[in-house]
Amino acid sequence: MKPARHHVPRHLLTDVDVAIVGAGAAGLSAALVLGRCLRRVLVLDGGPPRNAPSPAVQGFLTRDGTKPADLLRLGREQLMPYNSVEIAAGTVTDIEAMSGHFHLTIEGATGRTRTLSARKVLLATGVEDELPPLDGMRDLWGRGVLHCPYCHGWEVRNQPLAVYGRAKLVTGLALLVSRWSPDVVVCVEDPAYLTLNARRRLRQQRIQVREEPVVRLEGTRTGELRHIVFESGEKLARAAVFIHAHQHQRTQLAGQLGCRLTSKGAVWVSKQHQTSVPGLYAAGDTTPGTQQALLAAAEGNAAAISINETLTREECPR
Ligand SMILES: Cc1cc2nc3c(=O)[nH]c(=O)nc-3n(C[C@H](O)[C@H](O)[C@H](O)COP(=O)(O)OP(=O)(O)OC[C@H]3O[C@@H](n4cnc5c(N)ncnc54)[C@H](O)[C@@H]3O)c2cc1C
Structure with a gap:
């Protein structure tokens, strides 16, 4: 000292x-x-x-x-x-x-x-931050996986984006993210809990809801997101996914x-x-x-x- x-x-x-x-x-x-x-x-x-x-x-x-x-x-x-x-x-x-x-x-x-x-x-x-236990989440955290549109929205503006998470949290975040891009897809973990009102609000904003389970995220070695991969093997190309991290x-x-x-x-x-x-x-x-x-x-x-x-x-x- x-x-x-x-x-x-x-x-x-x-x-x-x-x-x-x-x-x-x-x-x-x-x-x-x-x-x-x-x-x-x-x-x-x-x-x-x-x-x-x-x-x-x-x-x-x-x-x-x-x-x-x-x-x-x-x-x-x-x-x-x-x-x-x-x-x-x-x-x-x-x-x-x-x-x-x-x-x-x-x-x-x-x-x-x-x-x-x-x-x-x-x-x-x-x-x-506690990240959802999904393959690729941790590797892409901070670049392809984001939590805060105020911090990162500008960098991914007008690009294909996704919001991933539980029904009670995705709607608000997706509506917010839609300010930065007209192409937002919601991947909901527990679709049974997505209310009719939430679905209506998302639809009004032209936000598509995907209900199939997501199995992993694929990205580059430098942390950029490339695809969201569904259980069926289908890949959805996205520039970034937003999550509500506990x-x-x-x-x-x-x-x-x-x-x-x-x-x-x-x-x-x-x-x-x-x-x-x-x-x-x-x-x-x-x-x-x-x-x-x-x-x-x-x-x-x-x-x-x-x-x-x-x-x-x-x-x-x-
Ligand atoms: C991926 C990501 C991106 C972000 N991007 C932005 C952005 O673009 N713009 C923005 O404004 N905000 C951003 N944020 C939010 C920002 O990181 C936080 O608001 C900010 O870091 C908070 O500062 P802090 O000093 O409170 O905590 P921290 O920055 O987390 O610092 C806490 C420090 O305390 C230390 N510490 C903890 N426990 C102990 C201990 N027992 N003994 C000694 N040291 C300890 C830690 O090691 C750490 O160094 C981002 C957050 C994340 C997760």
């Missing part, structure tokens, strides 16, 4: 002021704001971000089309002048809430563990700490990005709401301001 430039007066001496768990858009953005507040910060980087399989981050003002790894590299580069901020590779495996501070257990790449104390912790750990928290840390979770499994936070555990904050995909890299960065920024203000209040009692 680099030496702290500014000593925190009248307060418990911990290794750092803030430990940020996760070095994606949310975590790095929070680190930038806290670095600018002269806070002692350690960012723990547990591996690639959620969008790592994707060729580019789209819709990020001034960075539209940047490779996901390049976005984070730029973020890290811009943290370099802030010498109270350190980024370390490591996975946080445990967080213990003490009275007024936290103890974190960090596992390095070699499996060695160490502990760290922090006054506040920000969870910026993101989510993991997701879960990338780590169990929030749950283990007893944080309140929403019905969808997101970490509940207040307007100040504070979880239900005092001193523990969360930002980015891990919290409820629209999931976009720019929004994750914005949430990291807001959480950092909230953390700094809380620390300042603690340091300057009335």
